[in-house]
Amino acid sequence: MDKDLYEFLTIDTTSAKGKGVEGAKYLVDYMKDHNIEAELIQHKAINPYIVGEINVGANMTLLVYNHYDVQPVEPLNKWNTDPFKPTEKDGKIYARGVADDKGSLMARLQTIIEMAKEKELKVNVKFLFEGVEEIGSPYMEEFLKDYKDRLKSDFVLWEGSGRGPDGAPEIVLGVKGLLYVEITSNTEKDLHSMYAPITRNPAWELVKFLNSLKEGNKVKLPGFYDNVKWLNDDEIKLMRGDKKGMEEALAQEVPSDFMRKLVEEPTCNIAGIQSGYTGEGSKTVIPSSAFVKIDFRLVPNQDPEVVLDSLKKILPNGFQLKVWGKVKPYRTSIKSRIAKALIESARETYGQDPNVIPNSPGTGPMEYFARILNNNEIADGVGVDNVGSNIHSFNESIIEEDYRIAKKWMRLLLQKLS
Amino acid sequence: MDKDLYEFLTIDTTSAKGKGVEGAKYLVDYMKDHNIEAELIQHKAINPYIVGEINVGANMTLLVYNHYDVQPVEPLNKWNTDPFKPTEKDGKIYARGVADDKGSLMARLQTIIEMAKEKELKVNVKFLFEGVEEIGSPYMEEFLKDYKDRLKSDFVLWEGSGRGPDGAPEIVLGVKGLLYVEITSNTEKDLHSMYAPITRNPAWELVKFLNSLKEGNKVKLPGFYDNVKWLNDDEIKLMRGDKKGMEEALAQEVPSDFMRKLVEEPTCNIAGIQSGYTGEGSKTVIPSSAFVKIDFRLVPNQDPEVVLDSLKKILPNGFQLKVWGKVKPYRTSIKSRIAKALIESARETYGQDPNVIPNSPGTGPMEYFARILNNNEIADGVGVDNVGSNIHSFNESIIEEDYRIAKKWMRLLLQKLS
Structure with missing residues (x-):
């Protein structure tokens, strides 16, 4: 298991229980140790925001948004291992937050650091890591207004994603x-x-x-x-979903066009x-x-x-x-540069077509980013989770190999964006 | 205040709290002391039934049904007096059960005893007093089946009634x-x-x-x-209701034909x-x-x-x-002998037309009596309560004069039924 990821996962950052400051300090120190200009900002939320930047003098700037807080671990007796003692078993890593969202955060961050060291980073990168996503991102709108100049960017990489129901990489272009x-x-x-x-x-x-x-x-x-704004045929064509898997997950029948309905209706x-x-x-x-x-x-x-x-x-x-x-709902165009870069880099990384979802069936504060930062290039990709990751539940896990793959995907994405 | 009523009211017969046996014994002893054949029957309910009879050798028999149990007195701090220490004030008697149903029971019983003594009783009377009416009369159907021979009668006088919203006597011929x-x-x-x-x-x-x-x-x-079975014009004509009083009681507007709707719909x-x-x-x-x-x-x-x-x-x-x-719903015909006798005796007693309601808007086990005792002459009249009696609530009361009037009404009713 990656040593940095391991250390990060041992820190309890359960925002619902008022925890997170220790994790934020670990993260900002880690970034500074790797030559990223980074700062803790105590705004109105209980946990501080981390804002950081690597300016390589490029024309384009990517803002990477992730969160370092996690959901409560209860019921603890349903865990097979200590949720804050990351454990490897049968090719998987078990820990609270490994899928949502510390794994994605660290895989992205490490890739950026590596490429900067190798002088391969051809796009400027800004970071916004928050510690209150799991309690609904309160004050995010205000925070973005207060710091919009420092967060100015050409693209935003949203916080999650991973492998979809059929194992293909999933790219999500918006939220309801x-x-x-x-x-x-x-x-x-x-x-x-x-x-x-x-x-x-x-x-x-x-x-x-x-x-x-x-x-x-x-x-x-x-x-x-x-x-x-109804979906067009191209958008529908790119979405794939496993009906049987979905029915097992929901414990009831779903219509055959369930993916379209989930996204569009x-x-x-x-x-x-x-x-x-x-x-x-x-x-x-x-x-x-x-x-x-x-x-x-x-x-x-x-x-x-x-x-x-x-x-x-x-x-x-x-x-x-x-x-x-x-x-408010938000959707990035599938013709946007970030969508194209995500799709191409995913295809090259996984050797298969990604599942491109115009928007999640769920809700998130993406529209604040678009409106306040005046940026239409926002999408969700490069993640480490999969449908069996038990996000928000007990025995949260990722497939260890997916961590390595996510770093490869991130590298290719950064190349495409430059 | 009537001495017998006073004593009866001092006995706590709250069936919901398992009380009632003491009240039943008081009652059966009272009846025996006044030459009524009476017996306590411990059936399946927690409190015993009292079955009694005065046979004067008449052709007709009236069954008088009442209950000796009462509702819980709580909240006690809302009472102005001790609920089991009957108190006279401003022409009223305050006590738990004085309106529902001990007052009616005692006024009826005393009248029957007096008339028997005076040799004025020209109708046989049977009694069924129960001690679990306030907890829903469980086992009443079974009890009636088990004792139907002893309860054989031509008429049944139901348990309550009194003055309606406009002060006129109220006669209720059924239940929903x-x-x-x-x-x-x-x-x-x-x-x-x-x-x-x-x-x-x-x-x-x-x-x-x-x-x-x-x-x-x-x-x-x-x-x-x-x-x-919709009401006919004659039935509707006899019902009266005070719209304003009803609206105050319910704290909302009611339609002008509210009495008809309450009874019929x-x-x-x-x-x-x-x-x-x-x-x-x-x-x-x-x-x-x-x-x-x-x-x-x-x-x-x-x-x-x-x-x-x-x-x-x-x-x-x-x-x-x-x-x-x-x-099951039940309704005695307004053309029945008991209805006629109740209407005529009420008119003579009060000097005004009674309010005759084909059925209560509420529910009760009247149909058991009709079906099991094979008797279509069942009605509710001769009571002591009024719309301000606070039945089931704190500061339960009757107007003292109404107790005397109820006895007069009972006397006239018994004369009409003979």
Whole structure:
């Protein structure tokens, strides 16, 4: 196992538990030891940001974004090894963070250092490593605004990726956006259900409202699909997915065009609903309150503000609405230089076509980078994980060989970008 | 205050706390002391039944059904007086059970005893006093089956009643039925909501199913209204209700024909619903389970078994259904002899027309009495409570004068029935 990676993995950087400073110091010292100008910046988040730079006097600059914090390890009794004592077994490395995201970070960083030493680095590199990604990157928008001059760059290499379901390298060009709301209907007090013929029932009101939001899989919010940028045939052609593997992962059937749907379709999901008596047995009550939590996943070029306005317009009188989250979607063009460089370098590294996904089905703060840093060249590639990596779960692992391959991919990418 | 009532009220008979035997003994002794053949019967319920009889050799027999148990007094700090130390103030008597149901029981019992002494009793009287009504009358169906010969009668006087919202005496001729079910939809496991475009969401499935059950106020279950016996104009004419008083009680607007709706309309009520994340803030999850608790209140001549069958037929594949309760509706004809006797005796007692309600909007085990005792003459009248009696709540009370009036009403009723 790589000695530097090993040391980095032994440091507990569980941001949810307030840990991370030690890992940040290790990282910034490591960078300085290898002749990178680097600095810890204590901004508003609990863990410091690391900003660094190697300027080789090139025309082009790549910003490498990664995170050094990890998810909590619990339940600890499900781990076969100590999560902070990296262990090799059967060609794999087991440790918390080895797949998400310390492995990718270190493979990229080492490659850049090596190429700089060899005078082979023909592109300037900037670094932004954060320590609060696993708790939702709070203050990222503010941080980018405060440091946008220092982070100016031509390309951004996003934080993760690795091998997709069929073993091919995966390149992700964007993220979905999010609107998370809670909607409530109330009356003054709970009532005996004998009054049902003459009184309001907030649970029924909410059911009726929710029903009006969807028909089959279609979201009925006025204008919801107006701005959606549907995928073209070229984009669809590049995506591959293993239906059987996906069905095993989700423990249910999925449609045959599941990859297209995952990437392309915006959603309206009930994440939680509650009203009235939910204990054992029966209670005949008309509840005085009912609420639902809904997440809308949005695709380019939807805007959470526009969706929110549309929702407010159809909200029945007396319903309350609370917004818990708003993130804009983002997608880099497959014709961008970074996409091309990622695709070509992946193909040369792996000897096979990469799986190019226009956007993740999940959400991330990519749009902040694009907007605030004024940069449309942002994509996710050069990672060490695979579908069996157990990210966020116990027994997190990577295939040891993938660490070596990721460094090769990084080297080729840097060459393509120069 | 009546001495016997006072003593009876001092005995704690909170069935939910396992109390009642002492009250039962007091009552059976009281009855025996006044020359009523009476017996404690320890059946399957925690508190004994009291069965008694005064046979005056008449052609007709009235069964008087009441309960001697009471609801828990908590919260005790909201009472202005000791709930088991009956207190007179401003023309009212305050005590737990004075309105529900010890006051009615004692007023009826004393009147029967007095009339027997005076040789004025021209109808045989049987008594059934139970001690577990406040915990749902468990085993009542079995008890009636086991003792149906001893309870044979021509009329049944149900347990409660009193003054309605406008001060007029209230006569209730029946109860609604009930079907209480819990319906669940499941998948194997919770999923990240990014998979929403390709996976099932049990919460959405349940919302869609619930929506199919109702349109406006109409229940869409096939055949739901087929057997409903709608009220006729005569029945509607006799019902009166104070709209303003009802709106104050429920803290919301009610329709102008609220009394008719309460009595006549069967309902489908969401009593509880739950799925997914319901804590503070946001969690983007596709829940693996969703359930709803529904009570259907049924009117004559609906049958909970028929409604259940209809529900099962439209239940989507994979949904689970659990039945928590089934009670049949029941309604005595307004043309029955007991209804006529109650109406006439109430009019003479109060000098005003009674409020005659074809059935309560609530549910009770009246149908057992009708079916097992083979008796269609069952109605609720001659009570001591009023809309301000705080039944089941703190500071339960009756108007002292109403106790004297109830005895007068009982006397006239017994005369009419003979």
